[in-house]
Amino acid sequence: MPFRHCPSCGGTEIRLEFGKAFRCGACGFLYFHNVATAAGAVIESDGRLLFIVRAMEPAAGLLALPGGFVDPGERAEDAVVRECREEIGWAPKEFEFLASFPNRYEYRSILYNTCDFFFLVRADGLSVKDLELDPEETAGVRFVRPDEVVMEDLAFESTRMAIGAYLEYKARIRVNSPERYSS
Template identity: 75%
Template sequence: MPFRFCPACGVREIVFEHGKRFRCAACGFLYFHNVATAAGAVIESDGRLVFIVRAMDPAKGLLALPGGFVDPGERAEDAVLRECREEIGWEPESLEFLASFPNRYEFGNVMYNTCDFFFLARVEGLSEADFRLDPGEAAGVRFIRPEDLSPDELAFDSTRRAIEVYQALLKLQ
């Protein structure tokens, strides 16, 4: 963590402890670096899943689901739809909760522990022509059958775990 000074009193005695909080030994100031909520869409169309090619770090060039961080005051269900609109210019009409998994997201030398909520949308006949990508977020889009996916193509481990839940769900149907 690139923090050195207490933001309350300015002394250089801040410690990061229990994996989640900063404490100032001089003035007792506490700041909780809590888990951040994120939401991603598992969009299935004709047996394939929709991935974006990440346009920025972390994991630039690797595959991710449309999604992102939940804003203050926002529901995860609304965040995932907003992120779909922002990243691919398209959003599903309905979503169902699939699973949640922890993830780690490093940005600007700060490690964020997240809890990623995944929602499933099943849509027939979707194609790249339905999307309008934000080039700042998505360098491209890929339709991939989950069985053809290699784990090292994925930006985040939570995505792999969510896809495993999706595949287990398919076997029950």
């Protein structure tokens, strides 16, 4: 439990309820540490997927998708555009919803349970020269063929799930339109 004292009365009778709420037994103060929303981009360019190399903890050095927390009052669709602009200096104009997955994100010893929304971006022709990386957040980018993604190199469980959803989505397209892939 990250809190030792009640933020309202300073008492020490803080207890966890419902696995996500902090209640003070002295004054009745109640705080819900609710699930936070995040948005990420699965960017496809010429048959490869764009990953960023995380510069920051948690999971510095591992691969992730461009993305981040949704701000108060913001739509997930706008958050994914903003986060791409901030992290890689390039923002998608068109995208579609792919899937959402729960994630656990520990930052400075506080655990945030999140629900990560993933959007699929088609950006054929996009290359590293079109990008401008924020060195504080992004140590580099990798364009990786989907079948060559090493799941252990991915920073977050939700990223692994998103890549799985992407592969299923591609397989579904192939089944639905075999003529596009025959010959």
